[in-house]
Amino acid sequence: MTLNKDLRLRIAQMVKLSGEGHIPSSYSIVDLVEHLYGHVLRVDARNPRDPERDYFILSKGHGCGALYAVLHKYGFLSDQDIADYSTSSGILGGHPDMTTVPGAEASTGSLGHGFPTAVGTALGLRIQCRANRTFALLGDGECHEGTIWESANVAANLRLGNLCAVVDWNGSAAQLMPLDDLPAKWRAFGWEVHEIDGHSAEQMRATFAGLSFASEGRPKVVVARTVKGKGVSFTEGHGRWHHRVPTDEEMAALSQELQA
Amino acid sequence: MKKLRQEFADTMLEVGPQDSRLVVMVGDISHGILQPYAAACPGRYYNIGICEPTIVNMAAGLNKTGLIPVVHTIAPFITERAYEQIKLDFGYQMLSTNIISVGGAFDYAQLGCSHHCYTDVSLISHLKRGVVVLPGSPLEFNKLFKDIYANGLINYFRLPDQPHGVEFKPGEIQFGKGVRVREGKDATIAVIGTQLRNALAAADRLAGLGVSVEVLYFHTIKPFDSELLRASVMKTRKFLTVEELSAHDGLYNLCLRACVGINDVASGQIAIEDFVHGYGTYEELCGRVGMSSDGITRSILRLTANTA
Numbered sequence: 052m053t054l055n056k057d058l059r060l061r062i063a064q065m066v067k068l069s070g071e072g073h074i075p076s077s078y079s080i081v082d083l084v085e086h087l088y089g090h091v092l093r094v095d096a097r098n099p100r101d102p103e104r105d106y107f108i109l110s111k112g113h114g115c116g117a118l119y120a121v122l123h124k125y126g127f128l129s130d131q132d133i134a135d136y137s138t139s140s141g142i143l144g145g146h147p148d149m150t151t152v153p154g155a156e157a158s159t160g161s162l163g164h165g166f167p168t169a170v171g172t173a174l175g176l177r178i179q180c181r182a183n184r185t186f187a188l189l190g191d192g193e194c195h196e197g198t199i200w201e202s203a204n205v206a207a208n209l210r211l212g213n214l215c216a217v218v219d220w221n222g223s224a225a226q227l228m229p230l231d232d233l234p235a236k237w238r239a240f241g242w243e244v245h246e247i248d249g250h251s252a253e254q255m256r257a258t259f260a261g262l263s264f265a266s267e268g269r270p271k272v273v274v275a276r277t278v279k280g281k282g283v284s285f286t287e288g289h290g291r292w293h294h295r296v297p298t299d300e301e302m303a304a305l306s307q308e309l310q311a
Numbered sequence: 312m313k314k315l316r317q318e319f320a321d322t323m324l325e326v327g328p329q330d331s332r333l334v335v336m337v338g339d340i341s342h343g344i345l346q347p348y349a350a351a352c353p354g355r356y357y358n359i360g361i362c363e364p365t366i367v368n369m370a371a372g373l374n375k376t377g378l379i380p381v382v383h384t385i386a387p388f389i390t391e392r393a394y395e396q397i398k399l400d401f402g403y404q405m406l407s408t409n410i411i412s413v414g415g416a417f418d419y420a421q422l423g424c425s426h427h428c429y430t431d432v433s434l435i436s437h438l439k440r441g442v443v444v445l446p447g448s449p450l451e452f453n454k455l456f457k458d459i460y461a462n463g464l465i466n467y468f469r470l471p472d473q474p475h476g477v478e479f480k481p482g483e484i485q486f487g488k489g490v491r492v493r494e495g496k497d498a499t500i501a502v503i504g505t506q507l508r509n510a511l512a513a514a515d516r517l518a519g520l521g522v523s524v525e526v527l528y529f530h531t532i533k534p535f536d537s538e539l540l541r542a543s544v545m546k547t548r549k550f551l552t553v554e555e556l557s558a559h560d561g562l563y564n565l566c567l568r569a570c571v572g573i574n575d576v577a578s579g580q581i582a583i584e585d586f587v588h589g590y591g592t593y594e595e596l597c598g599r600v601g602m603s604s605d606g607i608t609r610s611i612l613r614l615t616a617n618t619a
Contacts, residue, residue, distance in 0.1 A: 106375070150405055156375070158404045161395060167365045168400065171372020171380075178334060178354050178378065201362035202369070209357075 053282040054082045054252060056309040058124065061133065062116040063283075063309075067302050069137035071145050075280030075292050077116035079221040079249070080188060083275055084109075084117045086255040087186060087217075088125050096126035099153040105183055106172050108157045110165025111190035111219060112146040118155065119143050127154035163196030165189070166216065170202045173214035177266045184264045186215050191233060192223035200240065207241030212268025216242075219249065221279040226289060237272045249275030283308050312478075315470035318449035319411055320344040322456050323381065327352040330461070334373055336366050338384030340413070367393040370408045371400035379409070379461055385419075386412035386428035386469060394434055401465045402438040409456075409466045410435075415445075415504075416555035416583065417596040418472035424586045433560040435467040436533045442466045443533040444486075447475040447504045451484050451530050458486045471555075473593065475507035477528075489536040491543070495525035498611050499543040499550040501566050503529050506553045506597075512604035513611065522615055529562065537569035544570050549614050551579045553607055555597070558582035579610050 053059070058081050066072030088094065092105045109118050119136065122128045128143070135141025142151040146160030156172075159165040169187035176183050193199060206214055218233060225231035238244045245262075247254040255275075262271055280286035283305050297305055313321075324347050327333045335348060336357045349356035359366050363384060370380035382389065389412055390397065401408055412431060419426035435441040442464050446452035452468065459466055483490055492507065493514055502510040507528050514524040525543050529536065544550050550570075554562040563580040570576050581601045589596075597603060601610065 102377075148403075150403075157371075158399065161399060163364075164368055164396065164399060167368030168372040168375070170365070171369030172375050173372070174357075174369065175334075175373040175376030175378045178373075179376065181376070198362075198364050198368065201365040205359055205362065205365055205369070208360075 054250060055085050056282065058085060058117070058120040059282045060306060060309045061120045061123070063297060063302065063305050065116060065119065065133060065136040067297055070296050071137045072116050072296070073113045073294055074116065075286050076111065076114045076190070078281045078283070078286060079277040079279045080111070080114045080219045081117035081120065082250050083188065083217055083219070083255065084121045085124070086252070086259065088121050090256065091259045092186065094154070096154070099127055103183060106156050106169065106185045108159070108165045108169045108172070108185070108187045109147060109155070110157075110159055110169070110187050111162065111193050112159030112165065114190070114219070115145070115147045118147060122154045162190070162193040163198040167198050167202035169214065169216070170206045170211065173206070173211045174209060177211065177213055184213050184215065186217065188217045188219065190223060191218055191220045194218065194224060194233065195228065203237065203240040203242065206270045210267045211270045212265040214270040215262060215264075216270070216272040218272060218274045219277050220274050221277040223279065223289065234274050237274065241269060243269040243271045245271065245273045247273060247275050249277035250281055312474045312476055313449045314472070315446060315449060315452055315474060316341060316413055317344060318452045319383070319470060320348060322453045323348040324351055325453075326457060326460065327355060330379070332377065332379040332461075333381060334378050335381045335383065336370065337382070338363055338366055338388065340384055363388045364393040364396045367396035368400060371404065371406050374406045374408060379407070381409045381411060381460070383411040385414040385426065386431050387414070387426065390431040390434050390467070391428065397435070397465065398438065402440065405440065407463045407465065409460050409468070411468045411470060413470050413472065415469040415471065417587065417593050420593045420596045421590050423590065424588065427587065429557040429583045431467070431469060432532055432556050435465065438465055440464045441533060444468045444531050445503050446530055447471060447507055447528070448477065448479060449474065450479055450481065454481060454484050455486055455530065471505045473505050475505050477507060477511070484530065487531050487534045487536060489527050489529045489539040491525065491539065492528045493524065493526040495523040495547070497523045497547060497549070498615055499525045499527060499540070499547045500553060500607065500611070501527045501529060501540060501550055501562055502553045503532065503562055504555055506555060506602055509602060509604045509607055510553055513607035516604065516608050517611055520612070522611060524611060532562065532565065535565045535569070537565070540566050540569040541573070544573055544576055548573070548575055549577045551581065551607070551610050551614060553581045553602060555602065556582055558584050577614055579614050581606060581610060
């Protein structure tokens with residue numbers, strides 16, 4: 052069963068209208084992002100910079116279609132913001148800009164930056180004895196970057212129990228590096244590892260609800276098995292859809308599947 | 312004179328207890344001398360390890376939560392290796408940090424070019440919110456750090472291994488203002504960092520040869536005190552820069568820009584053109600690019616002879 056068909060359709064509409072976007076990278080994470088905003092994160096759309104908020108950093112910035120659709124659903128972004136996606140009059144583009152997007156915590160795009168920033172955020176919150184939690188969503192391809200493992204090492208040694216990473220394990224990485232043992236790698240770095248299906252509402256609910264966020268302890272990673280392009284038959288998998296804008300015919304077919 | 316690196320540790324110990332937002336992260340250097348700060352400010356000192364890009368990213372995260380980060384390690388590793396982190400995390404995202412480096416140019420003269428840094432000042436200067444301070448004595452670091460560390464910008468301090476040795480009075484050191492260390496009328500020397508020592512020695516020798524040299528010392532490169540340089544060059548019409556920086560983009564460029572519109576100005580530059588291979592003392596490596604009192608004296612004599 053496909054979750055969040057409405058959000059998937061909105062993502063495709065943004066890309067179609069503007070001619071820019073990464074549909075499959077957004078479809079693999081949209082269920083995770085929706086679950087976090089809907090059930091896990093303590094955030095307030097009326098006060099996105101609330102000092103008491105949880106921090107969610109989308110480290111794989113090219114999946115921002117999913118972030119925008121979810122921020123719109125929960126009232127951080129207006130209909131007009133979505134309509135102006137990737138235009139000069141709007142605030143949303145192909146990677147998020149934290150100086151303009153309410154609810155975006157980091158201006159990601161260059162891979163390997165958001166996650167170590169989240170490590171610093173978690174440390175900063177702990178230094179100040181604050182109970183906010185920090186989440187970072189990263190791509191499995193992004194895990195090719197050295198800074199991911201530098202900071203995974205640092206976070207485990209600092210025992211940042213208030214930090215949770217979520218890895219979108221959609222198989223991008225394995226295309227280039229077939230030694231694709233992500234859970235074992237995170238375990239070896241000293242993290243508490245949870246493996247789930249990133250499109251299963253039940254597994255997301257059970258796993259995230261069960262995490263404990265003591266200020267000192269092992270940081271947690273949820274390695275989520277996902278399908279790139281999940282939800283539309285012809286966008287699923289790897290290849291030409293990575294950075295493709297649908298034609299009119301493809302858009303009609305995509306809408307039909309998502310409205311079925 | 313006290314070493315700049317020790318003054319850094321002492322200044323952290325002075326500021327840290329007064330400002331609970333200050334957090335120091337180092338890349339496994341200066342660990343010993345920072346222990347008094349670490350003891351005085353529990354939970355606000357971290358020897359993160361050998362991972363400079365991550366340290367810079369983490370500083371952005373700390374700043375997001377309202378803290379004032381101070382990151383400290385060797386200049387090429389923090390500015391050149393981690394430049395994309397500095398650029399995106401603090402420039403693009405408009406966050407704030409303090410970066411305190413050691414080992415600019417030739418301070419690690421026995422360790423080879425991997426430990427030299429010629430481009431740090433230029434790199435930080437490209438950022439509109441970048442601030443570049445090159446303190447050459449302990450007083451300068453202490454005063455300038457306290458003046459600007461909480462300004463919400465990207466503050467870069469390059470600490471030379473050897474102080475220049477001139478004892479300034481606190482009132483003489485103002486952020487963004489150069490210092491006229493010696494008055495003269497025939498030529499201007501603009502100088503940064505430890506090279507002030509060589510510039511003053513050259514000025515003495517030149518005085519004996521009948522050449523009156525004005526020496527301007529710049530501890531702040533960005534913002535640059537164009538007015539001081541301009542006023543001096545209006546008088547002398549000749550300037551020489553002495554800078555332990557890449558010749559391509561540093562003090563000389565700033566001085567040229569400051570002189571736009573002044574007619575008949577002759578100028579020269581002693582700077583670093585390329586990797587300086589080999590090993591030796593700091594003075595020996597400086598000497599290879601003409602940074603000595605001899606080199607400066609010769610350059611000024613050329614400048615004054617050509618334009619007399």
